Amino acid sequence: MGRFLHRRGWLTPYALLTPGMGWLLVFFVVPMYYLGKMSLEQGFFPLFSFGWAWSNFSDAVSAYQTQFVRSLQYAGIATAIALAISYPLAYWIAFRGGRWKNLFLLLVIAPFFVTYLIRTLAWETILSDNGLVVTFLHNIHILGSNGRLLATSAAVIAGITYNFLPFMVLPLYVSLEQVDPRLIEASSDLYANRAVSFLRITLPLSLPGVFAGVLLTFIPAMGDFINAQLLGTPRQYMIGNVIQSQFLSLRNYPTAAALSFVVMGGILVLVLIFARALGTDRLTAGAAA
């Protein structure tokens, strides 16, 4: 057997790949083909027929332009806030964590082992009209006496920011951890103050982590519908809410498929640009950390 493997050595990697890659091919690549086909069909549930109906795309995009723009805004703002929250935290763990680094990292990930929906329901409790946050904001007159947080854009953006935070922290940590402290020492020997050292050395070296974190946070944020559904109202609905209801309630499959394809296409372009610039290893380093 060993000799057989040796002689047929060039076949071994393919034998190892076949079961797993077969699964990805049949249940990831083939479904994308059917999604594309579905997006060009016409008719009404349950009778659809294929007909190169390109108008599905233009109709869907113009009908749900508001939700597309809103998703881009919410996801963009949430990603920016997540970056602002995560960078100092990742910096602190990487440079101040010492031998407790792994424990702190575990602490950062730990909250996300509470089921996603339960976490979001907890935010519903925290932001609710009688909750602590709203009462506090009333007392310091930031929020008017009738003002509320739940069912606003702010609540949805806050939920998205929180829920995808690990996707930002982990890649940032990985890139900051790799910064050689000797470079910073060298810069201070050369009379750079701490701000200059940070701006000229640490920040540029951590940029791959910043890009990876931005991408990995923005993508799930863009497709999310749970935060808008639980923390918002139909006035905060995002493109994910539309896709979900078109598929599962209205059963308007071609429109839903066209919308999914537009989202997927936009994200795929982003991913390929990032993957080319950074390499996929950099982008997946966070998951492995």
Place this chain on the structure above:
Amino acid sequence: MIMRLRRHLLDGYAVLALAYLFLPIAVVIAFSFNNPLGRFNYTWQGFTFKNWAHPLDYPGLGSAIRVSIEIAVASSIVATALGTLIALALVRYRFRGSSTTNLLIFIPMTTPEIVMGASLLTLFLNWKIQQGFGTILIAHILFNISYVVVTVRARLVGFDRHLEEAAMDLGANEIVTFFRVTLPLIAPGILAAGLLAFALSIDDFVITYFNAGTTTTFPLFVWGAARVSVPPQINVVGTAIFLIAIGGMLANVLWQNRRARRLA
């Protein structure tokens, strides 16, 4: 003086950030001890152990948890096996198509869940496959494979191949070498990948929602409950899953530390 202040500023910030991360978790745990008056568990009414004493005392909750656990166990085992083989091929061999393979591993991780769920739904509709336990399992294995590959690959990269060569020099064939040398050395990485896959599976809502048919997993149960009534038992189960996951990860970290010390 200013430098020291700045140091403490960052420490203080880290404490605040961790507090922010744990705020909703504290709420979940606290409200698992709440004694709600109405159907909703949103305002604090009084302390009770009742929910912890009878965690499954709500219609449909027990079976939803059982389905979630069955799918998490089965999907993490299958995905860990398939993903580990891919990781071995990618790290150990140079072969034509390896960059395409890398890309195909990577793209599912960056595909929004809603698109993955929707595309699987169109597949099952086209192939006229009845949605239920089987289709959920297929979906969970699918999204877990990429995460397993990435996790195991990260551990394999630092692997010392001389140990395998030594075993072969001592007369072990490839199969014996794999089971006696390679596998025990990469076992922590495989276990970490399996735990990650289990956690991802038991938490998944979106992809499951698109492909569940009439089967209900725990997240789907929570979703349904959020519309009518949220019983405190949901907080109990959420807290329990959280504690078990943390326990598993801590145990794995400790085990690896001990092995590292023993091997050093």
